Amino acid sequence: MVKELEQSQDPTWRDKLRAWWHGDDYVMRHMVQDYSTRPQQQPVIIEPEKPVLELPTIERWTPRRQQIVQKLFGDGFNQPGGEELMRPLISPLGLNPNMSITELGCGMGGMSRMMAREGLWIDAYEPDTDLAGAATEFARSQGVKQHINIKTQPLDELQIKRKSVDVVLSKDGLMSAQDKRLLLAKIRAAMKPGGQLMFTDFLLTGPTESRTYEVWWEREPVKPHLLTPEGLQSELESLNFIICYMEDVTQELKSTVIASFAKYAEEVKLLGKLANENERDWVISEGEHWAIRISAMDANIIRLYRVYCRVMD
Structure with missing residues (x-):
């Protein structure tokens, strides 16, 4: 292909x-x-x-x-930006060691390690076994393995205990989820009262009939199924999320x-x-x-x- x-x-x-x-x-x-x-x-x-x-x-x-x-x-990073682009995701959340934190699509574990160095405790999910293995090795070599529980699991099969999580985070890690609506519902069910959801994700903002879309879609190794901004907003509101902001950071x-x-x-x-x-x-x-x-x-x-x-x- x-x-x-x-x-x-x-x-x-x-x-x-x-x-x-x-x-x-x-x-x-x-x-x-x-x-x-x-x-x-x-x-x-x-x-x-x-x-x-x-x-x-x-x-x-x-x-x-x-x-x-x-x-x-x-x-220790498989995506561009490193901690410079990860910091804006965690800085508004007021994180502390008493919180239960979940990261979805952690890649090589850069954001989890950044939080672990601040004494936080994280459950990190990564669908790719090779990246999950690398994340485990980096956490061990940098002395933060005890703070990060790295799990290899497809996001479409995600199972988290109800009302058990204070914060869910993801940086460009949701593309592997084929059913975003179901994933959002699972996240909502897992959140404690006052819980926070912060993530970056690609959204569909143009026609799928164009040659540009076809070339991009064919090139992606994991075929994405994207929501539109309007579709994402509707799904979040239907699950009783309060949307604080949705901003284009392309x-x-x-x-x-x-x-x-x-x-x-x-x-x-x-x-x-x-x-x-x-x-x-x-x-x-x-x-x-x-x-x-x-x-x-x-x-x-x-x-x-x-x-x-x-x-x-």
Whole structure:
């Protein structure tokens, strides 16, 4: 599927990424394009390239991919932004060690570790077994494992005791949930009186018939089923959540992604030599993945929202 997508894209796409690799920062800022005007092309037979150490993938969080994304986004993080984008999620909540805190889609566990260093106790759920394993190892190596209970479980199978949680958090971790309505209902049932829900999630803000949407949807390894902003608001209100705010934070994410790749390119230049071909191919694969996401954001097909809710009973 990825091969077919690559064949349907502009033939200069990889050339642009390689130009960025060699230090053209302008390319990184302008390589994201709206794919909606691109006609589908007939598959082209391409001769296989010479063997590499390990072929890049976005389908699984292999050890090699984990190594690459940490070079891009920082040690212990598989998503861009690190603690800089996580801090706004927890700062309004007035967290203290007496609270029961649940994080959904914790990835490599960066936000849970940040809270654990402040003496908080967290139940962290991560559907991907490889990421959950990495989160466990990072928590152990940083001396906070006793504060974080990491559980490997699909979010659609989430089971939390009723009225047992003070705070539910998630940073871009809900895309794997295929039934958002059911997940929100489970979260609501688990919350204590006065509970708080804070999360960021992609919402559908444009037509699904466009070529841009098709390319993005096909590229995502876990097929997303998104709510619209209006749909999310309706679902939250029907569950008696009080919505404190829903804000579009797409630009924050986009700026962070571009800055991460630009910083990596600069570090490579400072070394005075290129990384090996295998690493370059992995970085380009991640660059394509994020550029296609940003293309969908720029076309207003999807947008990232930060949402904060409370419950009274």
